[in-house]
Amino acid sequence: MTYIYFDHAATTPVHPEVVEAMLPHFTQNFGNASSTHSAGREARAVLNQSRDTLASFIGCAPSQLLFTSGGTESDNLALFGAAAARQSLGKHIITSQAEHHAVLHACEHLESQGFEVTYVPVDSTGRVRVSDIEAAIRPDTILISIMYGNNEVGTIQPIQEIGTIARSRGIAFHVDAVQALGMIPMDLSRMPVDFMSFSAHKINGPKGIGALYIAKQAKMEPMLYGGNQERKRRPGTENVASAAGFAKAVQILSRDRYEKQQNLEKLRNAMVAKLHQLLGPEQAVVNGHPDERLPHILNISFPGVSTETMLMNLDLEGIAAASGSACTSGSLEVSHVLKAMQLPDALTTSAIRFSFGIGNTLEHIEEAAAIIATIVGRVRNI
The missing domain is CATH 3.90.1150.10 (Aspartate Aminotransferase, domain 1)
Incomplete structure (x- = not known):
């Protein structure tokens, strides 16, 4: 059968070229990227090269890209981090009823912390109406989170239009692009987006690594503490092998x-x-x-x-x-x-x-x- x-x-499935790219970092080049000796410097170089590759593919500066453990962490970090950084401006958040649970459950938790969340409806095709987003905005709205492409029905949301409205109102805008990476051309240098989430295992890369784009002007509080890694925004020993695999998967995407x-x-x-x-x-x-x-x-x-x-x-x-x-x-x-x-x-x-x-x-x-x-x-x- x-x-x-x-x-x-x-x-x-992990692409064979991705497996090949990762293997040396489990066996030969196993240094901690935070170490100052040659093995650590070599690991740091691989991490930097991997970040450069992904940043180039999505059109942002490497310094705007944060490695995470996957899409769920990226979504959570964007929502919790932005809410914590902007709560002095207000406590109202807008999302849609059709988001991934990594966003919906994070919003539910924020509600338990005193934030208010408006869940805008979608139409019969799964698309949000830009007018509904605009109508939901209040003086105390600090964050909008809308996914790029729906993981269940595939519907693409009007991200450019929503982002333009958010930026004109001074509201942070997060986009879950986990399913969209490689499927929709994107240039973040031209998009009105403050945070965007990605995951490697959706593009024939390894499980356990993702990324979060953070625009230069975006404010975000870290959710973890304990080190200087990832510019203190996401401390913890970096997953160098998986970063190399993520980068190789992106290179293959770019090629094919x-x-x-x-x-x-x-x-x-x-x-x-x-x-x-x-x-x-x-x-x-x-x-x-x-x-x-x-x-x-x-x-x-x-x-x-x-x-x-x-x-x-x-x-x-x-x-x-x-x-x-x-x-x-x-x-x-x-x-x-x-x-x-x-x-x-x-x-x-x-x-x-x-x-x-x-x-x-x-x-x-x-x-x-x-x-x-x-x-x-x-x-x-x-």
């Missing part, structure tokens, strides 16, 4: 980005076309924005077949997919993103996320679509 991995939005995006778009379109051919558009309903979307994410509902049933059957057939839903006490909850989109129950309770990447082929699409159609037919007949 062929194993087909369609869950690249959750994590991606156009070809990769074209291939992902082809795979996604082929999956939609095949499922519509086999089941019909009414029985395989695509969720998310039709145009403003990431190329690698496809969220699709199969009315009459529960998400849990479909995922279980797909797994038995050797196909890895996801729901985007939280798992509580062994059962799936309906996705908060699809709830926020106010889709009918028939769609929210039958949604599956397929996400594509390295290793996927059109043959995989054909095989998976046939299996899905068989599962749908079998379950509906029952």
Whole structure:
């Protein structure tokens, strides 16, 4: 049985070139980047080179880039750090109902600390309305946090427009770009963004390392204490091997980005076309924005077949997919993103996320679509 991995939005396989780039820093060049001897200086050089590579790719100065343990830490650090630094100006924060839990749960914690959070709605495609963001702004608003591309349905948000409004009002603007890195061209030197979060394992890099962009004018309090690393904003012994891996993954992205995006778009379109051919558009309903979307994410509902049933059957057939839903006490909850989109129950309770990447082929699409159609037919007949 062929194993087909369609869950690249959750994590991606580490690229062989990334593994190769990391190995020497586990075995030969293992120095602590804070040490002053030659081994430490060598590690420091690797860390600096890695930061330079990522900074060049996203269009910022290396000094504006902070290495973290991943997207969740980057989101938390941006929200907690900005809130702490700006609380003398106010305690109101704006985000959307469709954010990643790394932002939503951080906002819930801030609410317990006396901050007020407005959760703006999204439309039926998962997109926020710029007018809703503007209407939610108050004199005491200090921070807006909106993700670039949604991790469940792939919808891209109007970041430029929101950032322009935030900057004109003196409000800090954070963007979770974990799914967008490499999928959307970005030049942070031209974007009205104060904080932006990234993660290596979404782009065929290693798990356990991410980055946070911090604009020169942005104020942020550290959340950890104990060292001078990362300009005292994120102390702790640096993960040099993973930084090298992150940089190599970015280099590969830079080299192959156009070809990769074209291939992902082809795979996604082929999956939609095949499922519509086999089941019909009414029985395989695509969720998310039709145009403003990431190329690698496809969220699709199969009315009459529960998400849990479909995922279980797909797994038995050797196909890895996801729901985007939280798992509580062994059962799936309906996705908060699809709830926020106010889709009918028939769609929210039958949604599956397929996400594509390295290793996927059109043959995989054909095989998976046939299996899905068989599962749908079998379950509906029952």
